[in-house]
Amino acid sequence: MNHAVEINNLTKNYNQIQALKSITLSVPVGAIYGLIGPNGAGKTTLIKALVGSIKPSSGYINILGLNPLTDKWALRRKIGYMPQSASLYEDLTAKENILFFGKAQKVENIKQKTDEVLHFVELSERANDLVRNFSGGMKKRVSLCCALIHQPKILFLDEPTAAIDPHLKLQSWNLFRKLANSGVTLFISTHLMDEALLCDKVTILMNGEIIAVDTPQKLIERGKTVITYKDGGAIKTSTIPSTPEGLANELLKLGLKPTITEVSTKPDTIENIVLNIIGIKQNLKSNT
Numbered sequence: 001m002n003h004a005v006e007i008n009n010l011t012k013n014y015n016q017i018q019a020l021k022s023i024t025l026s027v028p029v030g031a032i033y034g035l036i037g038p039n040g041a042g043k044t045t046l047i048k049a050l051v052g053s054i055k056p057s058s059g060y061i062n063i064l065g066l067n068p069l070t071d072k073w074a075l076r077r078k079i080g081y082m083p084q085s086a087s088l089y090e091d092l093t094a095k096e097n098i099l100f101f102g103k104a105q106k107v108e109n110i111k112q113k114t115d116e117v118l119h120f121v122e123l124s125e126r127a128n129d130l131v132r133n134f135s136g137g138m139k140k141r142v143s144l145c146c147a148l149i150h151q152p153k154i155l156f157l158d159e160p161t162a163a164i165d166p167h168l169k170l171q172s173w174n175l176f177r178k179l180a181n182s183g184v185t186l187f188i189s190t191h192l193m194d195e196a197l198l199c200d201k202v203t204i205l206m207n208g209e210i211i212a213v214d215t216p217q218k219l220i221e222r223g224k225t226v227i228t229y230k231d232g233g234a235i236k237t238s239t240i241p242s243t244p245e246g247l248a249n250e251l252l253k254l255g256l257k258p259t260i261t262e263v264s265t266k267p268d269t270i271e272n273i274v275l276n277i278i279g280i281k282q283n284l285k286s287n288t
Contacts, residue, residue: 003062004029004154004185005050010059012045012208019045021209023059027187027201032180034199035189036274042208043189044084047156050187051081064153077105080147084158086139087146090132094123094142097131098149105150117145121175137164144175154185161192173198193271204274211281216270222277223268229254230262242267 005027012020019042027033035043048054050061052068052075061068066075088097095114102110118124121141126134131142140160147155157176161169173195176186180200188199196202197216204212212219225242227250228235240246247265268276 002029003027004031004064005033005187006060006062007050008060010046010049010061011057012042012049012054013057019208020049020056021207023208023210025203025210025213027185029185030180030183031200032176032186032188032198034196034202035187035205036193036196036202037191037205039191040207041191041205043191043205044158045208046205047081047158047187047189051079051156052076077150078153080150080152080155082140082143082147082155082157082160084162086136086143088131088139088142091130093128093130094118094134094145095127097142098145101146102149107150110149113149113151114145117148120148120178121145122171137168140164140172141168144172148179152184154187155179157186157188159190160188161190161195193269193274196270196274204277206278206281212277219270219273220267223273225265225267228262228264228266231257232259 003026005025007026008024010020010023011018023046035046037043045054049056050063050068052072055069063075064078066078068075089100092100095118098114098117099110102114107113115124115127118127121144123138123141123145126138131139134142144157144160147157161172164172176188176198180186188195190196196219199216201213201215202219203210214222221241221243223242224239225246226237226239227247228237230236238250240250251263
């Protein structure tokens with residue numbers, strides 16, 4: 001199986017509102033696949049359709065060779081789902097929450113595996129503390145444990161690092177990469193554009209429609225880079241494509257003259273690139 005997820009012409013309508021519009025994409029096995037876009041773009045709706053919690057209006061979904069609706073019980077043993085809001089029991093400890101979800105999945109050697117996932121997310125020392133006393137970031141890590149306890153082959157994570165501090169965000173992405181390196185496929189939705197750079201491949205969603213699918217590097221190369229250099233004491237700038245070839249051509253053009261004593265570059269941010277892609281798409285629609 002080359003792809004963990006295959007989607008073809010998926011749509012979802014809520015009365016007159018079309019939340020998803022003919023979504024077609026595939027996710028390679030063992031990849032960290034990013035679904036990015038602003039709030040309201042349709043990211044959560046798409047994930048809910050993939051895990052079988054909502055029924056699409058039309059289209060085809062295949063997850064690990066299974067249909068999320070007709071094969072839901074077989075599929076649930078193979079997938080982990082971490083919703084945007086942590087679905088935890090606040091009056092239970094971290095360990096008790098994980099044990100509860102593990103028993104629901106009929107996990108064997110559950111106590112040992114619970115200790116292992118707590119160690120994996122660096123929460124062993126807080127295992128017996130009530131979840132109500134945890135920070136938002138710690139609750140997300142407990143929620144990740146609950147999604148991992150049955151050792152799924154694919155993880156669906158909805159805004160897993162939203163509203164947590166930079167240190168915990170870095171820790172989370174280190175965990176995600178460890179999981180991917182072990183062969184687990186991760187499908188991660190986020191509105192934080194900088195997280196696109198941490199994925200293997202990215203789909204940009206806007207108003208329920210895919211507007212770009214590419215690797216982070218190729219997305220960056222859609223932007224521009226401003227080069228600033230000092231030539232004989234004068235500060236000069238030029239704008240070039242954000243590609244290795246673009247930089248090489250510009251430096252070749254300058255000839256690396258002895259008078260050029262400083263060179264710096266300032267590439268477009270991923271936020272600006274994504275906003276530009278969205279703007280181009282909207283302009284094309286308004287002109288048709």
